[in-house]
Amino acid sequence: AQSVTQPDIHITVSEGASLELRCNYSYGATPYLFWYVQSPGQGLQLLLKYFSGDTLVQGIKGFEAEFKRSQSSFNLRKPSVHWSDAAEYFCAVGASANAGKSTFGDGTTLTVKP
Amino acid sequence: DGGITQSPKYLFRKEGQNVTLSCEQNLNHDAMYWYRQDPGQGLRLIYYSQIVNDFQKGDIAEGYSVSREKKESFPLTVTSAQKNPTAFYLCASRVYSDSYNSPLHFGNGTRLTVT
Numbered sequence: 001a002q003s004v005t006q007p008d009i010h011i012t013v014s015e016g017a018s019l020e021l022r023c024n025y026s027y028g029a030t031p032y033l034f035w036y037v038q039s040p041g042q043g044l045q046l047l048l049k050y051f052s053g054d055t056l057v058q059g060i061k062g063f064e065a066e067f068k069r070s071q072s073s074f075n076l077r078k079p080s081v082h083w084s085d086a087a088e089y090f091c092a093v094g095a096s097a098n099a100g101k102s103t104f105g106d107g108t109t110l111t112v113k114p
Numbered sequence: 115d116g117g118i119t120q121s122p123k124y125l126f127r128k129e130g131q132n133v134t135l136s137c138e139q140n141l142n143h144d145a146m147y148w149y150r151q152d153p154g155q156g157l158r159l160i161y162y163s164q165i166v167n168d169f170q171k172g173d174i175a176e177g178y179s180v181s182r183e184k185k186e187s188f189p190l191t192v193t194s195a196q197k198n199p200t201a202f203y204l205c206a207s208r209v210y211s212d213s214y215n216s217p218l219h220f221g222n223g224t225r226l227t228v229t
Contacts, residue, residue: 009154032215043118043204043220046156051215090156094215099146101172102218106156 001026002093006105013081014113021076021108023091032094033074034102035065037087044090050074051094061085086112116141118221120205125226127199135190135224137205144210146188147218150174151202160203163188165212192226199228 003026013019016092025031032051048059055067065076074091091105118139127133139146145164149157159172163182177196182188192199202225206218 012220034217036217036220042220043120043222045220046205046217049215049217064124092218101159101162104157106154 002031002103004091004093004103004105006108008093008108009106010109010111012022012111012113015083016080019076019078019081019110020103021089021091021110023074023076023105025071025074025091025093027093028049029081033065033067034092034094035063035076036061036092037061038090039087047076047080047089053057081110081112082104083112083114086110118205118219120203120221120224123222123224125224127226127228129228130194131228132172132191132193133199133226133228135192135203135205135226137174137188137190137221139188139205139207139219139221141185141207141209141219142185143207143219144185145208146182147206147208148172148178148180148188148190149204149206151204151223157204160190192228199226202227 005024007022034049035045035047038044042063047063048057050057050067058064088107090107092102094102120137131153145222147162160178161180163169193199204223207223
């Protein structure tokens, strides 16, 4: 069975500071990994995805994530956070079987201090 | 613009009543999904459909029902059997059900409150 853990429920950073959101996954084969962002009362929007190739992937809004197989991690980073980045962030793993169902972490809420 | 439309955005019902949430997509996607979101619990899969006239239970299907009579539409009915129906409901789609390396596209959700 696949699973995703986001260890940090809530993170607060100052505007302009760097950001790293952690994601650990459990899956027996090569994982297909995603980061989504959700603004309050809205649906989820894809930030970036990884399924093969370069382990450092670039996404929208200046985000990047690094896949580390040895650590079963797919952490999301941004060098300089903007106030508009305040939102909830979800890491998800896709299955190579299982009807394409994705498993989501519980999310990390990001607060940005002025 | 292509996308997923969920309606209504807010829905209020009395306990004991069934209620149907609408989900329509014009992305020409084969697979569609319903998720429930509660604070601090991430997204949990209720039902999913890989093709028209076919659907499967997800992890928390009890008290819910769906239909998939058209490719574009995947309505979710929350029945009176659902013990705790108040939640935020998200509809999503994917190009094909086995395109596990392609992302989900989400609607903007329906917030259901049952009192």
